[in-house]
């Protein structure tokens with residue numbers, strides 16, 4: 297504070313420190329006059345105090361007040377939907393949860409044609425042409441992507457962000473629960489308020505089961521309150537015609553979802569293991585930038601061999617195979633990039649022995665059963681385990 301007062305006096309180049317005691321700093325009367333006229337300008341009455349430290353402090357406070365007042369005046373008028381919402385939380389959501397550029401497009405996803413076209417129909421079209429999707433054609437409030445781990449659910453979520461032109465909010469349960477311990481439910485309220493104001497918007501919740509698992513007796517009070525707030529807010533989604541909002545959840549444990557949350561996710565889409573064609577496509581893409589000696593027939597054979605592998609498993613397989621040539625190098629420090637041999641079919645054969653499918657057939661049966669009970673689209677059990685061609 298003393299600094300500020302000093303600067304006030306010094307800045308005006310006038311009678312600073314004239315006749316002041318050790319702890320007293322006088323302020324230029326010129327500066328005082330300016331502050332007084334500014335105060336009058338915003339409707340405040342000037343405060344009279346002796347031209348000493350006391351007066352300096354008074355005016356320093358007045359300047360702070362003026363700066364704040366100017367800030368308020370230059371800020372855009374606040375949206376009424378932000379009533380009772382902590383501005384800090386709004387800022388935090390805008391900075392940390394709004395995901396602007398995942399940069400993934402539909403072409404980056406191998407296979408899953410049915411899932412892609414369904415998501416486009418449910419999410420992307422209504423966001424792009426709200427005038428056509430009204431009334432009965434109005435979009436659903438919630439979409440659930442479920443299926444075995446590593447099949448591209450998170451990938452689809454990120455693609456929606458790129459393709460829908462909507463503000464994309466990407467959150468996970470852990471982020472809501474940990475970062476704002478004890479403030480979770482206020483955070484949820486703030487999240488939905490920001491999403492409403494920035495509509496059209498998509499709220500993507502990865503691993504939604506951990507946020508909205510069945511409400512049981514043992515869970516903590518805080519997480520129960522967060523869940524309740526979530527359910528209340530989800531009910532409000534789509535209530536106002538010009539607020540285009542969609543909730544997209546992804547999970548590999550759909551059976552653990554709270555039934556009230558399940559009801560709110562109107563469309564439930566099964567994301568299966570990749571079929572033969574998708575596995576081929578994935579392996580080809582992954583090898584695209586690498587030196588290799590595989591023919592299309594080799595890739596076909598590998599894809600046949602790895603029935604039941606998820607997309608993530610295929611990626612792990614290719615990564616393992618790509619290490620094959622490196623293992624034969626004796627002196628890794630002195631080898632040139634050109635000295636590394638291309639990846640061969642044998643590398644893949646070795647890798648298949650090491651990288652196993654991470655999803656069991658029993659797990660697939662559980663998903664198929666859940667889908668037949670709650671899913672929006674039927675799946676063929678013969679192809680659901682990645683056996684399709």
Ligand SMILES: Nc1ncnc2c1ncn2[C@@H]1O[C@H](COP(=O)(O)OP(=O)(O)OP(=O)(O)O)[C@@H](O)[C@H]1O
Pocket residue numbers: 404405406407408443444445446447448449450451452546547548570578606607608609611
């Ligand atoms: N269909 C696919 N096309 C392209 N890559 C895929 C596909 N499926 C999986 N992958 C690869 O596997 C990785 C994991 O995928 P993703 O994170 O989307 O899985 P997930 O379904 O969300 O799994 P989890 O349920 O464990 O969260 C991706 O980074 C991607 O490299």
Ligand SMILES: [Mg+2]
Pocket residue numbers: 449450451502503546
């Ligand atoms: Mg995921």
